[in-house]
Amino acid sequence: MSHTVIAIVASTPRPTLAIGRSLKNDMPWPRIKSEMSYFSRVTRRVPPVPTNSPFKYSNAVIMGRKTWDSLPPKHRPLPGRINVVVSRTASSTTPTSDEIWVGSIEEGVRLLKQKFPVPTVSSSEESSLSDCGGEPVVALDKIFIIGGAEIYKLAMELPKTSDAYLACILHSTILQPDYSSEEGVDVFFPAIDENQWTKGSVDRLIEVTGEELEKVEGIQEEGDVKFEFGIWERNL
Numbered sequence: 288m289s290h291t292v293i294a295i296v297a298s299t300p301r302p303t304l305a306i307g308r309s310l311k312n313d314m315p316w317p318r319i320k321s322e323m324s325y326f327s328r329v330t331r332r333v334p335p336v337p338t339n340s341p342f343k344y345s346n347a348v349i350m351g352r353k354t355w356d357s358l359p360p361k362h363r364p365l366p367g368r369i370n371v372v373v374s375r376t377a378s379s380t381t382p383t384s385d386e387i388w389v390g391s392i393e394e395g396v397r398l399l400k401q402k403f404p405v406p407t408v409s410s411s412e413e414s415s416l417s418d419c420g421g422e423p424v425v426a427l428d429k430i431f432i433i434g435g436a437e438i439y440k441l442a443m444e445l446p447k448t449s450d451a452y453l454a455c456i457l458h459s460t461i462l463q464p465d466y467s468s469e470e471g472v473d474v475f476f477p478a479i480d481e482n483q484w485t486k487g488s489v490d491r492l493i494e495v496t497g498e499e500l501e502k503v504e505g506i507q508e509e510g511d512v513k514f515e516f517g518i519w520e521r522n523l
């Protein structure tokens with residue numbers, strides 16, 4: 288079974304698409320609480336399963352090692368999601384079921400599918416949680432590519448035949464202030480080629496994220512920051 292693979296990013300507007308400061312290994316803007324809550328809700332949201340189901344869904348987030356390092360240790364692995372970290376060299380000192388280190392995005396997707404297979408309808412109908420006598424088994428739902436620049440670039444270059452082929456980009460555009468011109472801002476999202484990607488409607492954004500219209504429509508404001516939620520979909 289193939290899983291939907293979605294990139295999720297916050298950046299300054301096109302064409303700059305600034306996402307970070309390499310020296311500090313952080314984002315160009317201070318914490319934008321409502322944008323971070325959106326990220327958390329969207330990357331955690333899974334389809335419901337019947338009560339007493341022998342399995343429950345979980346999404347996975349795939350990130351580069353530097354993005355992993357940028358997370359405060361008390362917030363990693365990101366809770367409620369299977370965390371996959373891509374690195375050429377490092378590996379996990381304490382591997383757990385919600386933290387997996389891999390050498391490529393595709394290896395990550397392969398492992399996720401192997402470790403968290405989606406049960407077939409008949410096997411899930413035949414058994415219930417009481418039959419299994421324990422915790423529900425985790426089944427993979429969506430896969431989110433959460434950065435940084437190196438990992439977004441690798442993901443966007445994967446061919447259509449890949450299991451990690453990106454279906455869409457959830458793009459929060461930070462409109463104001465203009466962080467792209469601030470000192471130290473030097474990490475960028477890859478250019479979005481309009482031969483390959485088309486900006487989707489708010490209805491599509493709602494469909495893909497499961498968000499309510501009031502939460503994602505129009506320009507959002509938090510303190511001095513103005514931003515908007517959007518979606519780019521891959522052309523067929």
Ligand SMILES: NC(=O)c1ccc[n+]([C@@H]2O[C@H](COP(=O)([O-])OP(=O)(O)OC[C@H]3O[C@@H](n4cnc5c(N)ncnc54)[C@H](OP(=O)(O)O)[C@@H]3O)[C@@H](O)[C@H]2O)c1
Nearest residue numbers: 297307308313314351352353354374375434435436437438
């Ligand atoms: N605005 C946003 O939405 C957003 C989201 C995420 C991150 N960011 C920002 O982006 C910056 C970090 O991005 P980044 O591009 O510097 O780093 P990154 O993509 O997070 O991680 C880079 C690391 O990934 C591993 N890697 C890269 N290519 C690889 C390959 N072909 N095979 C295997 N492993 C590979 C390497 O790890 P090893 O060195 O361990 O080998 C490399 O150092 C930070 O400023 C962060 O705050 C912004």
